[in-house]
Amino acid sequence: MTQPSPPTDYESLIRLIHDRHDTMSRTYGKIAVYLTQSPNDVAVRSVTSIAEQCGIHASSFVRFAQSLGYSGFKDLQALFQQRLATAAPGFESRVNALEQEMKAREDLSEADYFRDLVISDTASVQGLLADTHKGDLSKAAEILGDADTVFLLGQLRAAPVVEMLRYLLTMVGKKCLLLDPSGGLATHIAKTIGPKDALVAVSFRFYANEVVSITEDMAARNVPIVAISDSTLSPLAKSADVLFSVPENKSLIARSLTAPICLAQAIVVAVATRGSKSEKVEIPTVTSLQS
Incomplete structure (x- = not known):
């Protein structure tokens, strides 16, 4: 039987995840919840980083994407990146820059923590503005x-x-x-x-x-x-x-x-x-x- 074409936009992907959620395995269910709860993180983090945060092996994310019809996780992730770029032009690059900066720093001052928290909250509010109907x-x-x-x-x-x-x-x-x-x-x-x-x-x-x-x-x-x-x-x-x-x-x-x-x-x-x-x-x- 021919595999149906995977969703080509974020909204269709989320609808598909909703439709299948009740029949998913425990691991896939946990991945589905993470995708819907943290769309900004999904857009800007590597699959390895996301997997570590969830406590799930990266290969499970790849198989999850394939179960929805994608060739791999990057194809699924592209829809989250498109959503973020459309909702907040230029914001993705700022978040990526912050990610790289955080990796390069070892000792954070109080001002650094404050700055990171403000940037994180900005991302949440921008996502709220984009997603609230x-x-x-x-x-x-x-x-x-x-x-x-x-x-x-x-x-x-x-x-x-x-x-x-x-x-x-x-x-x-x-x-x-x-x-x-x-x-x-x-x-x-x-x-x-x-x-x-x-x-x-x-x-x-x-x-x-x-x-x-x-x-x-x-x-x-x-x-x-x-x-x-x-x-x-x-x-x-x-x-x-x-x-x-x-x-x-x-x-x-x-x-x-x-x-x-x-x-x-x-x-x-x-x-x-x-x-x-x-x-x-x-x-x-x-x-x-x-x-």
Whole structure:
């Protein structure tokens, strides 16, 4: 039987990976998740470097690409490179230059670490700008704007994102409630969510079990869900009415929250300006609230 032609663009490749993900082996599934979570890294790193980071032999990446119809990993990687070059002209060369510079340096100063982190965060935000669809922002604004109460769910590294959402939504006058994990109450609070409410679920790998469980329960109850995660293969994806997949770049300590926080702010702005001709939103200050 003739092997179907492999995808010729990034979007078609990701759709194919989604279609086959449930039937993939554990190793191929892990590769698929990495490809969708770290498209910028896939574009600029060698297959050896990517394999070392994933803890998978490089030959598995080659075989994975061949299973999708490519002659080798470089053919698959070219689609990621095309995506990055189109989304941010000139950025690929800057990242490559940084890669080479990092390899050449042995002792990094505090300023060097700071510079590297800023460049990494810039890559994440640029990826966010390229991959976020206007229609998704509009739909998220509609879901949250129409909800009686917006419930916020996020644990572990996602906790600061939902705390920011709680602050911003409260300050623009939207009723919201945090599903606080303290005392093991998050699951019990979730039972109070009604059909006219909405849930914002935020989770990154390694996905908090309670967050995934509550999100699935709310989807079964037809509660509208807006999710923020790190991959379109995230366990939140199947439950979400709107899923924002935020590109990440690995840092020395933990993956940065710069892009998710930026997205959280954009979502609140979209909610606050919904139906308004003005696009300028100002969060009230403590002074203005007291005057």
